[in-house]
Amino acid sequence: MLEPLIANNVVCHAVEAMVFASIACSILGVVISRMNLASIGFTMSHAAFAGASIGMFLEMNAQMAAIAFSVGVAALIGPISDKAKMAADATLGVLFALCMAVAIFLISYMQYLGKGLSASSLLFGDVISLYREEIYALAAVSLLTIIFVLLFYKEICAIMFNMKIAQASGMRVQVVYYILLFIIALSVALCLNIVGGLLIFVWLVTPASIASQFCFDVKSMFIAAPLVALLVSAFGVWAGFEYTLPIAPLVALLLTGTFGLAVMLSTKRKVTTRRH
Template sequence: MDLIELLQYAFFRNALLGSLFASIACGIMGTYIVTKRLVFISGGITHASFGGIGIGLFFGISPIISAAIFSILSALGIEWLSKRNDVREDSAIAVFWTFGMAIGIIFSFLAPGFTPDLSAFLFGNILTITTGDIIFLAVISAIVTIFFIMFFHPIVYISFDREFARSQRMPVVFFEYLMMVFIALTIVACLRMIGIVLAISLLTLPQITANIFTHSYKNMIWLSIAIGYIGCLGGLLMSYTLQVPSGASIIFFSILIYVICKLGKNIYTVKSRN
């Protein structure tokens, strides 16, 4: 079966659309995460979201909705605790990371009736995303894009020099809390695609690959979106060809892109010096 034939299937078209919107949201938010060095915090939010999934299964509501609420509360909690002088940032992350996973495991096992396959949430499967998931991703990517266009310069100042932003009387704390909410929503929106275990990768791998070629914040966003989408497309084709999970394939292909770009840049640098 070639690519043209695959496009005739609704699940594959959904995967392509989902990949596009996820690449936009993750490309924008991931650039903020990498430049502000929030990778570990984002990992804590990602794993804490499992608590919301377990609660959703227990009470019979949408796991994605409950995961979104739980992730937002966890993100705000981590941000609040990490700003306190009596709590270290890594300790605050560990509290919500482990609490979310514990709550998720307990409530998922206590859930009445048939419990869905939790591996779908842990490792994701882009081929199972629904129209509702695509709409959620589209809305998140649109909101994040509009917000960054409107407040691009304050976000850049806060990302690189928080104290300078405060000296310019920017609402730094408000922006930081709001960005944590956006990070949480972006992570939850991508859960069905690549799962809890791998979600943080889509928020970091395209960015560090883009950073090989540019140090401009704006260019890094554009490159991250493009690299993220290429990684998703390559992972989809790899998943179909080898019959392996799509989430892991996307991340593997994204890492492959990074390695090729890094080696290519190093070779070019050595040759240019000689």
């Protein structure tokens, strides 16, 4: 897609992957951070991690297994929270531990069997060895995320404002909540190869947190968060190739640095010194 602009194929794929991952994750991040569901990020990433381990163990396509397992976990979050009358965060904690246990168990067992699996690409990602199909899939999920927000904008706003008040006003909040979980699962599973299970959390939370330092309404947050993520990620990819640095951790560090700067410069924290 960006070949006319970037001559080097590897760099071009890396930039494309980062751009699409930034768009999908940061848009979802605006909803996640407002709903205090930050833990959904690491639960989903570890679900994808566990799914990929299962795929490798069964000698299947690891990414397809990651997607299937993440979607399965996403489908469990809502009903478990409802049935067990637990806060979504507590449910996420239980599922996170389950996913981590499955992944570690299988990786250790495969090493014991002599299959010699390295989990580092799943944990830290590998943005320079992506297939074209994987980038197309990421582009599709970014588009799906944008369409989801545009279609359900009023429902998303109401849920972000207050779930109980949205429900009391007669909205079908459960439907929108379950679609949201499904898209998060899909995005996280597809981003696993790029930034890895441990760093995906940064893309889900940090751009939205940066945007919230300056934006006073949701619409501008939905524009600012992906824009920030996109610019920082593209710069990170360039810097990573230019100075031969690991790309995903570099972008994570840059995003965190930007967040620190945003907190310092935030207009929301300024106290007026005017007397009148």
